[in-house]
Amino acid sequence: MSDILSLLPGYNCGSCGFRQCRDFAAQLKVPGDLQKCPFLERDMFRENLGKLSAIVGAEAPAEERIVGVIDGLEADFMLAPLRDECSCREFIHPFDGSVEVRVGDYIRYRPLACPVTHFAKVIDIDPGIYTIHLVGPLHRLGREDFKFKELGLCMILAFEGRVSRGKLPKVGQTVRFVPEYCMMQKVHSGMVVGVEGKDIRIEGIDLKVW
Structure with a gap:
């Protein structure tokens, strides 16, 4: 555990989904899990990434089952952020288009058919469509007083990311992913x-x- 902690960036930024690097280190099971940390693939940590991969163990076999925690369904692959990004890119459409939103704004919204409220940063805007990086719940921002705009219910139109575990799909395939x-x-x-x-x-x- 101490060896892993010494090689992690130590920023406690929450981008991996955990409050602290210590919590992240405790759940590492296969080298693919290391890709949840967006900083490890930066040049300054590349050597550490190789050492961490050796410590965590051999790469998971291709036939490893990926099962959703909440529903127990089997997925084809895990979707990780694109290189040097903090989360997958999501493309969302708000049902209430009256809120004025600009690039760089933080927003709060709930995806259609999801019970969890999300916080995100807007990185691009097309008419009626916002490209976002997920940044919250609040504890991942490390503060409780940041300003955001309330978008309410939104439809999730698309994801862009990188396959980190599981089968690499082909264009035209209907897939299950987490x-x-x-x-x-x-x-x-x-x-x-x-x-x-x-x-x-x-x-x-x-x-x-289905």
């Missing part, structure tokens, strides 16, 4: 519309999995 930072570890479904290496785009997102 976003690594999903607070409920819920299996999502959708259709793959773009693949570049391990980076993929999934559209037609649905929380009802």
Whole structure:
């Protein structure tokens, strides 16, 4: 445990979904879990990443089952953030379009069919569609007084991320996946519309999995 902690960035930023690096270290089971930390792939930590992978153990076999925690359904793969990003990119459409939102704003919203309220930072805007990085619940921001705009109920249109564990899909496949930072570890479904290496785009997102 101490060896792992000494090699982690030590920022306690919460980007991995845990309050502290110590909590993150305690749940590491396979090298793929290390990809939840967005800082380990930066040049200054690349050597540490190799050492951590050796400590955590051999890479998980391709046939490893990925099962959603909340629903017990089997997924095809885990979806991690794109390189040097804090979460997968989500593309959302608010049902109430009256709120004025700008790039850089923080928003609070609830995805359609999800019981959990999300906090996110807007990184791009198209007419009616916001591209966001998930940044909360509040404890992951390390503060309780930050300002946000209330969007209410939103439809999740697409995800962009990187396959970290499981089967790499092909364009046109309907897939089941779990976003690594999903607070409920819920299996999502959708259709793959773009693949570049391990980076993929999934559209037609649905929380009802057949």
